[in-house]
Amino acid sequence: MNVDAQNKGLESPATLATSIYERLKVDILSARLEPGRKLQLRFLMEQYEAGQTPLREALNRLTTEDLVIGKEQRGFFVKPISLEELGELTKTRCWVEGLALRESIANADPAWEEALIVAHHRLDRAPRSLNPERFESNPEWERLHKAFHAILISGCQSRPLIGFCEQLADRLGRYRALSSRKAFRVRKVSQEHADIVKAVLDRDSEEAMRLLQRHYEQTAEIIRADLETTEAGDTTPPA
Amino acid sequence: MNVDAQNKGLESPATLATSIYERLKVDILSARLEPGRKLQLRFLMEQYEAGQTPLREALNRLTTEDLVIGKEQRGFFVKPISLEELGELTKTRCWVEGLALRESIANADPAWEEALIVAHHRLDRAPRSLNPERFESNPEWERLHKAFHAILISGCQSRPLIGFCEQLADRLGRYRALSSRKAFRVRKVSQEHADIVKAVLDRDSEEAMRLLQRHYEQTAEIIRADLETTEAGDTTPPA
DNA sequence: TAAAGACATAATTTATAAATTTTGCGATCC
DNA sequence: GGATCGCAAAATTTATAAATTATGTCTTTA
Numbered sequence: 390m391n392v393d394a395q396n397k398g399l400e401s402p403a404t405l406a407t408s409i410y411e412r413l414k415v416d417i418l419s420a421r422l423e424p425g426r427k428l429q430l431r432f433l434m435e436q437y438e439a440g441q442t443p444l445r446e447a448l449n450r451l452t453t454e455d456l457v458i459g460k461e462q463r464g465f466f467v468k469p470i471s472l473e474e475l476g477e478l479t480k481t482r483c484w485v486e487g488l489a490l491r492e493s494i495a496n497a498d499p500a501w502e503e504a505l506i507v508a509h510h511r512l513d514r515a516p517r518s519l520n521p522e523r524f525e526s527n528p529e530w531e532r533l534h535k536a537f538h539a540i541l542i543s544g545c546q547s548r549p550l551i552g553f554c555e556q557l558a559d560r561l562g563r564y565r566a567l568s569s570r571k572a573f574r575v576r577k578v579s580q581e582h583a584d585i586v587k588a589v590l591d592r593d594s595e596e597a598m599r600l601l602q603r604h605y606e607q608t609a610e611i612i613r614a615d616l617e618t619t620e621a622g623d624t625t626p627p628a
Numbered sequence: 629m630n631v632d633a634q635n636k637g638l639e640s641p642a643t644l645a646t647s648i649y650e651r652l653k654v655d656i657l658s659a660r661l662e663p664g665r666k667l668q669l670r671f672l673m674e675q676y677e678a679g680q681t682p683l684r685e686a687l688n689r690l691t692t693e694d695l696v697i698g699k700e701q702r703g704f705f706v707k708p709i710s711l712e713e714l715g716e717l718t719k720t721r722c723w724v725e726g727l728a729l730r731e732s733i734a735n736a737d738p739a740w741e742e743a744l745i746v747a748h749h750r751l752d753r754a755p756r757s758l759n760p761e762r763f764e765s766n767p768e769w770e771r772l773h774k775a776f777h778a779i780l781i782s783g784c785q786s787r788p789l790i791g792f793c794e795q796l797a798d799r800l801g802r803y804r805a806l807s808s809r810k811a812f813r814v815r816k817v818s819q820e821h822a823d824i825v826k827a828v829l830d831r832d833s834e835e836a837m838r839l840l841q842r843h844y845e846q847t848a849e850i851i852r853a854d855l856e857t858t859e860a861g862d863t864t865p866p867a
Numbered sequence: 868t869a870a871a872g873a874c875a876t877a878a879t880t881t882a883t884a885a886a887t888t889t890t891g892c893g894a895t896c897c
Numbered sequence: 898g899g900a901t902c903g904c905a906a907a908a909t910t911t912a913t914a915a916a917t918t919a920t921g922t923c924t925t926t927a
Contacts (some may be wrong), residue, residue, distance in 0.1 A: 404700050404701060404879070417741060430909075440879095440881050441882095442684070443879080443880070445685060446688045447688075449686075449689050452689065453692035461643050462909095462910065463910080477786050477787060481786045484789070547719060548715070550720050577772070603879075668877075668878095680914095702920080703877070785870080
């Protein structure tokens with residue numbers, strides 16, 4: 390049921406609060422905890438089998454990351470989604486990752502290029518969907534996809550910027566997880582990744598940036614369409 | 629400016645944890661709590677007159693912002709400073725604020741221009757130092773300075789980016805607070821601000837970005853020199 | 868001198884208490 | 898008759914206090 394057994398097994402000097410923080414984060418980003426949902430301590434206590442102090446600490450950390458909204462004296466809520474935020478996140482990601490990619494290319498060395506090629510290769514081999522008929526999210530592909538994009542910007546030599554990009558990727562990942570994306574087959578994501586790698590190896594910063602940004606914009610477009618049809622796409626409470 | 633201000637507008641029933649969070653943040657950014665210092669609960673409890681639960685929550689929030697380092701099972705520490713971090717923060721700020729400024733100018737409307745002029749005017753009138761002989765930090769000037777730079781990028785239409793810039797400004801502010809900057813007189817900061825405003829009103833994005841970035845780099849250069857002479861400039865613990 | 872055990876210190880978690888907000892019911896006023 | 902305001906009960910969040918667990922150090926012993 391829960392993951393505690395694995396943690397206790399090996400290499401985990403982590404505190405309970407940290408462990409819960411990570412589990413909560415995963416559950417929010419995967420939308421298992423729906424956007425807008427109220428996070429009541431009692432519910433969380435039995436769900437995560439913990440006291441309120443570690444839970445409270447985890448929630449406070451997530452608040453700073455804008456994944457949880459803490460209304461004073463009124464408890465915590467999963468950050469709602471909105472088309473507006475989707476747009477802002479996408480736009481911002483295009484800007485800053487474009488920046489970071491340009492720097493990475495400027496600082497490129499063989500080790501980085503090789504790491505990129507390996508990451509791309511692994512991603513290319515992994516199946517996009519667990520089920521070839523209808524889409525079924527493949528956690529392994531998601532992991533490799535995230536790693537691929539992380540490596541692209543890993544050479545920018547700015548930890549603050551890398552951290553910010555990670556945060557944007559996480560927050561956007563929630564929208565991706567939410568989208569049922571029936572259109573997953575029509576798009577050739579794999580080709581887009583290959584094109585980016587090619588541009589990088591050609592040291593063509595401008596082209597690489599352009600391709601990366603279009604990659605993100607197209608993803609957002611699909612999610613947006615999906616969200617607009619299936620449901621409200623806006624979980625902001627009326628208050 | 630930030631969300632707290634809005635809350636205070638219509639009477640915020642702020643929780644103790646939030647209040648302590650803000651006080652702790654101020655004390656860390658102003659370097660009243662020195663970089664690298666160990667933050668023991670017992671000390672904080674009597675210093676801030678609070679229980680450990682709200683303190684713990686405040687510390688956990690600050691951890692996510694990288695102002696406090698939480699070593700698992702070993703307590704909390706004020707984030708150490710280092711010349712390396714100073715460099716990374718400055719570089720990153722130049723990049724992202726350059727970006728944000730370019731967008732702000734692209735979206736410029738009369739209201740924004742007027743707000744900028746007002747902010748600049750106020751900053752220009754405030755004395756840089758409380759004491760005309762030797763430097764003595766003027767909180768009012770610091771506040772207006774922060775507001776001026778915030779307005780510059782306020783039109784970029786990306787709340788995530790604005791938030792990130794704020795964080796970078798905060799973290800760099802600590803280095804400024806730490807620097808004794810005896811050289812405050814030799815530099816004509818006021819002129820630099822005026823030049824930036826002029827470029828903005830001329831709609832000269834490239835020039836405005838260049839000036840803003842040089843503004844930050846020069847500031848960093850002074851701080852770096854100051855830190856290298858006065859003390860170690862690196863509070864990273866040996867462990 | 869090195870290792871092992873016990874003591875002391877400090878952090879983490881659970882449990883209890885206090886304060887605040889929400890909810891439901893009833894009375895009064897329009 | 899319908900609606901609004903106010904008071905009281907319930908639920909939930911926040912804060913304090915107690916207990917548990919872990920870590921570091923010092924002493925003792927081999």
